Amino acid sequence: MDNRQAIGSWLSGPRAAAEEMGVDFGYPGQRLGLPQEGPGSVARFGRRLGAVALDWVGCQLIAYGLITGGDLAAAGNWTLALFVSLSILTVGTVGFTPGKRLLGLRVVSENGGRLGIGRVVLRTLLLAVVIPALIWDRDGRGLHDRLSRAVQVRIQ
Numbered sequence: 001m002d003n004r005q006a007i008g009s010w011l012s013g014p015r016a017a018a019e020e021m022g023v024d025f026g027y028p029g030q031r032l033g034l035p036q037e038g039p040g041s042v043a044r045f046g047r048r049l050g051a052v053a054l055d056w057v058g059c060q061l062i063a064y065g066l067i068t069g070g071d072l073a074a075a076g077n078w079t080l081a082l083f084v085s086l087s088i089l090t091v092g093t094v095g096f097t098p099g100k101r102l103l104g105l106r107v108v109s110e111n112g113g114r115l116g117i118g119r120v121v122l123r124t125l126l127l128a129v130v131i132p133a134l135i136w137d138r139d140g141r142g143l144h145d146r147l148s149r150a151v152q153v154r155i156q
Contacts, residue, residue: 028140032110032151042140043105043152052133054099059083084128092120096155104156110149123148 029035029042056079063078064070090097095106095114107123109115115123123144126132132143141151 025138028138029151029153031139034151034153039154039156041154043154045136045140047103047105047154048152051097051099051103051105052127054102055086055097056083058098059086080128084124087124087127088117088120091115091124092117100152104154105152106155107145107150107152110151115148115150119148119150123150 027036032042035041059082060075060079063082064072064075067078067082068074087097091100091107092115095108100106107115107120109119126144126147127142132147135143137146139151145151
């Protein structure tokens with residue numbers, strides 16, 4: 001084996017090089033005991049991003065049209081406040097936000113049960129900071145999910 005293969009190319013990255021050398025990372029969610037596909041499997045990044053976008057746009061429309069009366073400068077802070085409130089209330093009670101429900105996702109604890117309100121608040125506040133959501137592990141969970149011991153799974 002050539003030294004360049006051990007390091008991995010800048011296109012494929014070190015994970016691909018490790019897989020070529022025989023390292024088995026498994027599928028996302030395997031370490032958590034979740035199925036590889038279908039209901040109960042770890043939600044993929046595209047669905048999670050779409051759900052957050054739907055929730056954010058909904059909160060933005062409410063802030064712009066109903067709360068600030070069309071004041072674009074004030075709508076930003078209200079959007080964030082509505083998003084945090086919506087996430088805490090809905091994930092804390094039913095396990096999903098409207099955007100997650102539309103895209104067939106649910107937030108559960110690592111053992112499959114419901115999240116307690118403290119873990120929901122921690123998860124939501126970390127999500128509002130954005131940075132933890134951009135850092136994820138090999139199971140596809142963002143840092144906010146990992147710290148709150150939560151996982152987003154498919155319900156469809």
